[in-house]
Amino acid sequence: MLDHTDRKILNLLQQDATLTVAQIADQVGLSQTPCWKRIKRFEREGLIKGRVTLLDRHQLGLGVIVIVTVKTADHSDQWLQTFAEGVSLIPEVVEFFRMSGDIDYLLKIVVRDISDYDRIYRKLTKIAKLSDVSSSFAMQEIKSTTVLPLPS
Structure with missing residues (x-):
């Protein structure tokens, strides 16, 4: 079960997976270690399946x-x-x-x-x-x- 802080962390990561743990922790009101532990738990449990870079298909000529x-x-x-x-x-x-x-x-x-x-x-x-x-x-x-x- 996800709590309010879990959802905030996951929403931030969905918007920008390049955020540092320090940046995420600051935005959700946690210190870095508990924030890092939550993210690692999400990865271990398979909730976070991976991190990707989204490309602009138009700039790649895929119109x-x-x-x-x-x-x-x-x-x-x-x-x-x-x-x-x-x-x-x-x-x-x-x-x-x-x-x-x-x-x-x-x-x-x-x-x-x-x-x-x-x-x-x-x-x-x-x-x-x-x-x-x-x-x-x-x-x-x-x-x-x-x-x-x-x-x-």
């Missing part, structure tokens, strides 16, 4: 986000394993979900342009037999965050 929905007639474990392993090898696929409802799988793909997506599409369709692949291109990114809401 297109494609949301791809996939339907399949084969719902076997072997099919899923083959498809998941194949999709995992495509770095442009940044998110990949097994869904409930009418769609079987949803992928978020980041690419330079439409022809770059076509290259990825061709890879996808070679991984495993698919019933339907539908692609939607994001016109505007309104909200994108890695910050998770922390329960009270």
Whole structure:
């Protein structure tokens, strides 16, 4: 169970993982050692899975986000394993979900342009037999965050 101070520490780290323990401790009203111990506990328990640097996709020339929905007639474990392993090898696929409802799988793909997506599409369709692949291109990114809401 997270207390108020735990949530404050985690929110600060989600906003800026480069903050020092001293900076975090100061902002949450703890001394450095208890703050450091909490952070180490979060890491040990797997609550903090890692620390990353977020890049600006536009500056990297990755201007297109494609949301791809996939339907399949084969719902076997072997099919899923083959498809998941194949999709995992495509770095442009940044998110990949097994869904409930009418769609079987949803992928978020980041690419330079439409022809770059076509290259990825061709890879996808070679991984495993698919019933339907539908692609939607994001016109505007309104909200994108890695910050998770922390329960009270």
